[in-house]
Amino acid sequence: MKPRIFPMSLIVCYTVMLFITGTISAQNTEKTYKMQKQCILNCHSNPEMTGIIKTIEYYVEGGRKGDSKITKKAFTNNATMSWSENGQIRTVPIKVLYDIVDKNGVSTASYKLLDCNIEQNIAIVKIQSQFGSQEYVDMFTLIKDIDNWKIISKIYCVKV
Numbered sequence: 323m324k325p326r327i328f329p330m331s332l333i334v335c336y337t338v339m340l341f342i343t344g345t346i347s348a349q350n351t352e353k354t355y356k357m358q359k360q361c362i363l364n365c366h367s368n369p370e371m372t373g374i375i376k377t378i379e380y381y382v383e384g385g386r387k388g389d390s391k392i393t394k395k396a397f398t399n400n401a402t403m404s405w406s407e408n409g410q411i412r413t414v415p416i417k418v419l420y421d422i423v424d425k426n427g428v429s430t431a432s433y434k435l436l437d438c439n440i441e442q443n444i445a446i447v448k449i450q451s452q453f454g455s456q457e458y459v460d461m462f463t464l465i466k467d468i469d470n471w472k473i474i475s476k477i478y479c480v481k482v
Contacts, residue, residue: 368438368440370440370445370466370471371438373471374440374445374447374471376470376471377396377470377471377472377473378433378435378447378449378462380395380396381393381396381397381462381473382431382432383431384423385423385426385429385431385451386430386431388424388426388427388428388429389424390419390420390421390423390424393420393423394420396472396473397419397472397473397474397476398465398472398474400415400474401415401416401472401473401474401475402415402416402474402475402476403415403418403475403477403478404475404477404478405477405478405479416476419476426453426454429453430452430453431451431452431454432451433449433450433451433452434449434451435447435448435449436448436449436450436459443465443466444463444464444465444466445463445465445466445471446461446462446463446464448462449461449462450481457480457481458478458479459478459479459481460476460477460478461476461478462475462476463475
């Protein structure tokens with residue numbers, strides 16, 4: 323069996339994230355932040371990140387403008403959204419998100435990329451987002467068709 327060769331940026335991200343996970347403490351918070359930033363920079367060096375960021379931007383821009391037509395560009399037709407509520411797992415069709423976006427209307431919205439994992443035409447991306455005054459942690463599973471990245475699954479939690 324032929325060994326798999328992974329891109330250097332992916333290896334660096336994994337190594338840094340493993341190191342960060344094992345060494346977080348009050349004394350090295352600044353050092354940890356610098357390592358996380360470097361991991362994100364390495365992930366950004368992956369040529370597929372441009373398309374992935376474009377997809378995430380559709381998600382956030384739709385929320386900013388209160389326009390589900392923009393949000394819809396980020397997702398596949400059969401995408402889902404999941405979260406935990408009072409200990410119960412909830413999963414709904416992504417149309418529920420579109421209804422929320424349209425209902426909420428124009429809002430301030432921003433995000434920060436926290437983590438990414440890309441392998442050929444699949445990816446998992448974690449962001450911290452803010453819509454209005456509410457902050458979230460979102461994780462997306464993405465897949466690439468011939469030209470575009472699309473989110474097939476969104477899971478999230480409200481940041482407390």
